[in-house]
Amino acid sequence: MDAERLPAWNPAFTSVTAGPGSAYRVHALGGALRGTLEYVDGTADIAMLITVPGLREESTWVLEVSGSGTRVTHRIRQQGALVPLIGAKEAAMVPHKRLARLQAHLGGAL
Secondary structure, three states: OOHHHHHHOOOOEEEEEEOOOOOEEEEEOOOOEEEEEEEEOOOOOEEEEEEEOOEEEEEEEEEEEEOOEEEEEEEEEEEOOOHHHHOHHHHHHHHHHHHHHHHHHOOOOO
């Protein structure tokens, strides 16, 4: 939930900085897209809402104790004019890519 560190492991984000209220300002894809990221309260999971022109992404991160580690399940739902450009196949790979990048960033400890 350290939003400002997202660019360290997620190359889609160029920068994430504190914004007004609880929102963060995001620059994505080399700064070509600007929008917001918000953590959504009221769920047991970690829920995020990312909004940039043409795309609204709702995502969840579910953390469950599993043996001596933690199982992380990441799901996304995308809406907007950019969705057809991203394509269903690419969108389906996003959660796995994010988890793999986060795991690599943490040195395999995920």
